[in-house]
Amino acid sequence: MKPYNKPYTLPAFFSLPFSFFFFERRKEKTLLHFSSFKETKTTYVCSLLSSGSQDSAQQLYSPLSLSDFVAQVEFMAEDETVGIVPNLHMEALNFICGDYGPFYPQIITEVPLWLAVALRKRGKCAVRPPEWISVDNLTRVLEGERDSQAFQALPFRYVEISRLLFDHAPEDIPERYMVRSLIEDIRDVRFHKVQTNLEKFTASAVTWKNMSAMEVNIIRAFSGRALQAFYMHEQSTPDSDRAPDTQPQIPNNRPRLRVTIRGHIFFHGLLIFAIVVCHCATTCAAPRWQLLESTEFEASMMMKW
Amino acid sequence: MANYYDIDDILVEEEFVPVLFNKAVNGVRIDESTEKGFVEEGSKSELPFWLARELHLRKAVTISSPSCFNHATRVEIQADAGCVDLRSRCQYFYEFGCKLAPLCDKTIGLLISHAFRIRYKEVLHKAHTTACATASKILTLLTKEETNLYEAAQSSMAAFRKWRMGGPTLKMASVLGRKRKPDEGLLLP
Numbered sequence: 001m002k003p004y005n006k007p008y009t010l011p012a013f014f015s016l017p018f019s020f021f022f023f024e025r026r027k028e029k030t031l032l033h034f035s036s037f038k039e040t041k042t043t044y045v046c047s048l049l050s051s052g053s054q055d056s057a058q059q060l061y062s063p064l065s066l067s068d069f070v071a072q073v074e075f076m077a078e079d080e081t082v083g084i085v086p087n088l089h090m091e092a093l094n095f096i097c098g099d100y101g102p103f104y105p106q107i108i109t110e111v112p113l114w115l116a117v118a119l120r121k122r123g124k125c126a127v128r129p130p131e132w133i134s135v136d137n138l139t140r141v142l143e144g145e146r147d148s149q150a151f152q153a154l155p156f157r158y159v160e161i162s163r164l165l166f167d168h169a170p171e172d173i174p175e176r177y178m179v180r181s182l183i184e185d186i187r188d189v190r191f192h193k194v195q196t197n198l199e200k201f202t203a204s205a206v207t208w209k210n211m212s213a214m215e216v217n218i219i220r221a222f223s224g225r226a227l228q229a230f231y232m233h234e235q236s237t238p239d240s241d242r243a244p245d246t247q248p249q250i251p252n253n254r255p256r257l258r259v260t261i262r263g264h265i266f267f268h269g270l271l272i273f274a275i276v277v278c279h280c281a282t283t284c285a286a287p288r289w290q291l292l293e294s295t296e297f298e299a300s301m302m303m304k305w
Numbered sequence: 306m307a308n309y310y311d312i313d314d315i316l317v318e319e320e321f322v323p324v325l326f327n328k329a330v331n332g333v334r335i336d337e338s339t340e341k342g343f344v345e346e347g348s349k350s351e352l353p354f355w356l357a358r359e360l361h362l363r364k365a366v367t368i369s370s371p372s373c374f375n376h377a378t379r380v381e382i383q384a385d386a387g388c389v390d391l392r393s394r395c396q397y398f399y400e401f402g403c404k405l406a407p408l409c410d411k412t413i414g415l416l417i418s419h420a421f422r423i424r425y426k427e428v429l430h431k432a433h434t435t436a437c438a439t440a441s442k443i444l445t446l447l448t449k450e451e452t453n454l455y456e457a458a459q460s461s462m463a464a465f466r467k468w469r470m471g472g473p474t475l476k477m478a479s480v481l482g483r484k485r486k487p488d489e490g491l492l493l494p
Binding site: 069070071074163195198199214217218219220221222225226229230232233234235236237 | 399400402403406407413414415417418421425426429430432433450453454457458460461462464465467468469
């Protein structure tokens with residue numbers, strides 16, 4: 001799987017409608033190859049644009065615009081590749097994001113999820129669900145989630161991928177009712193875990209491995225604000241009688257939050273804060289966002305004051 | 306971090322603080338009811354924070370802690386911070402405290418960080434679990450910052466639920482939704 005198949009990399013400060021515009025262009029371009037896809041294209045673009053304009057309105061009038069990024073998270077997930085078994089003969093498709101095909105009947109081909117969904121809607125292919133969508137694997141993961149405090153290894157976008165597959169290709173998933181309820185259970189258990197973890201953090205080091213995109217997206221607005229508040233209060237507390245923290249303190253007394261995500265690189269840090277480091281050293285500088293990458297595929301973002 | 310045009314930041318500085326004048330000030334009146342055209346040394350008054358801070362820097366006044374940081378509130382917060390009605394005391398309890406702490410009483414910093422730590426957990430619990438019907442009861446106790454936190458959590462949760470419920474779902478057949486007429490059975494032979 002290629003970690004990067006994006007034609008455009010956008011900096012984090014791009015507003016939502018604008019970034020959607022760019023992505024639209026890509027989908028438009030790709031979909032123009034299919035004359036029969038025009039209808040879908042327009043409806044799809046309209047739905048995305050309407051959600052985009054709603055977001056821009058929110059951005060203008062309320063500080064909570066961060067919370068409505070779910071559609072964007074789903075959009076990202078559509079770039080994950082999935083195997084399909086086409087039942088038509090078609091030449092290779094050359095897109096900006098990569099070349100897919102050629103398609104021969106009954107020969108498995110890897111395509112991005114959005115293309116798979118588009119083909120599946122027209123009955124041109126059957127989707128082969130990824131290996132992790134199986135009752136055995138999911139049962140094991142669910143038990144692991146219940147037994148230990150740590151998050152089990154699941155694909156970074158498991159919520160979105162499973163949702164898309166269940167919406168558009170439910171017949172292609174073996175034992176789908178069982179699988180669906182297992183995934184729901186796993187999500188509930190994991191979200192409960194996220195909440196108990198959130199209770200513990202007090203402006204110092206926190207490391208959570210294997211969090212998924214949607215889980216991060218749900219808590220992003222809340223935890224970002226909470227961290228800022230904690231940081232602000234720590235600033236006003238006199239250093240000599242600072243209350244002893246249960247969390248281990250970093251030697252230079254910088255409050256830190258560190259959420260480590262294994263899996264797919266999150267290429268622009270808009271959707272995630274992975275490492276937020278609050279620097280005490282510089283006081284009132286404007287926040288600068290900076291994207292780091294390290295060896296174990298963790299996207300990290302530093303927020304500097 | 307504070308933005309010059311941040312409306313919350315401006316409103317925080319509008320809060321009144323009790324001050325004690327160290328110097329006599331000529332040509333000003335504290336309010337319209339005073340007859341004298343100057344302020345005597347040692348007189349007490351309440352000034353908005355932005356003015357009090359400037360005067361404090363010039364050593365003209367001494368700031369003492371305002372009513373929302375008084376002893377009674379401290380005791381209440383120590384007892385159970387989660388139940389204290391901070392909203393009626395001061396909308397911007399935390400921000401005001403942060404600004405005030407270096408000027409008048411250093412222990413305010415400790416107080417607010419303690420209060421926030423406890424109340425943060427309350428907000429966290431309630432934001433993700435409670436339905437909207439009971440939300441109004443909790444919201445009356447929260448300060449501005451806590452309300453923002455609460456709403457951030459609620460709206461991202463709501464957005465997620467909406468996303469999960471959206472898309473092609475099962476629809477009820479038109480036959481099922483119809484109400485059967487009471488006399489329908491009687492007409493049958």
